[in-house]
Amino acid sequence: MEFRFYDPSNPATVTNGHLPHWEQENSTYFITWRTADSIPREKAQYWTRQREQWLRTHAINPTDPDWRKKVENLSEDLRRELRRFSRFLDDEMDSCHGECLLRDPDLSRVVADSLHHFDGERYLLGDFVVMPNHVHVLVGGMDRGSMQLQVTSWKRWTSLEINRRTGREGRLWQTESFDHLVRSQSAFERFRRYISDNPAKAKLREGEYVLWQRR
Incomplete structure (x- = not known):
């Protein structure tokens, strides 16, 4: 496996919707998911409304899966x-709202171990960080559908x-996850x-997070 980046000149499949979209296998994604209590509800709702308004302004229906x-x-x-809008939400998460359960090394290790579990088999794991109330990870070797199923599996x-x-x-993770298709080496x-x-x-001390970097 290797990290591959989006090449619009080499499509693999096409999906039809409001706009046609070329999707490729073996893509690379930057993914974020967060605990359910990581952002105060009022702030999360505000930035979600702002993002939805922006999307509609650019002819994208935010309710479309x-x-x-x-x-x-x-x-x-x-x-x-x-x-x-993602940066605004990231800033809120870095303020460590909520229980911040993953500040506990034993619990953050549960997440880290789950990310490593199928590395090289189902996907190619890139760098990741487990923060007290959210996770950022780079992962390659999957199409979008497989990636979304894998994120659901990690969270479950x-x-x-x-x-x-x-x-x-009760629920640990927020239902929604955020993903970005990585388009280039840069x-x-x-x-x-x-x-x-x-x-x-986020002004964390050693032991309050897990950072792993692929060499």
């Missing part, structure tokens, strides 16, 4: 503009195991830097 695919047809300038298994270890009940390196810099940005 495939809206992220359509985003990839936008220009780089527009995609960069949309990423502002870690939720069950962490709830078992802590004696808690974008890949930018995401790697983002992952490695995240603990310092």
Whole structure:
């Protein structure tokens, strides 16, 4: 396996919707998911409404399950503009709202071990960081559908195991995850830097996070 980046001149499949979208196998993604209590509800709702309004302004229905695919047809300038909303949410997560259960090394290791489990078999694992209330990971070797199923599997298994270890009940992770198709080597390196810099940005101490970097 190797990390491959989106090549619009070499499509593999096409899906039809509001806009046609070429999708390729063996793509590379930057993925984020967060705990259910990681952002105060009012703030999460506010930025979600702002993002939905932006998407509708650019002829993308935010209720469409495939809206992220359509985003990839936008220009780089527009995609960069949309990423502002992710940065606002990231800043909120780095403020460590909620229980921040993953500050506990034993619990963050549950997440890290789950990411490593099928590395080289189902996917190629890139750099990742497990923060107190969210996860950032680079992963390659899958089409989007397989990637989304794998994220669901990671979240389901870690939720069950962490709830078992802590004696808690209920939802651990926010239902929605965020993914970005990595379009180039330079974008890949930018995401790697983002992952490695995240603990310092959130002012975490050693032992309050798990950072793994593929060599």
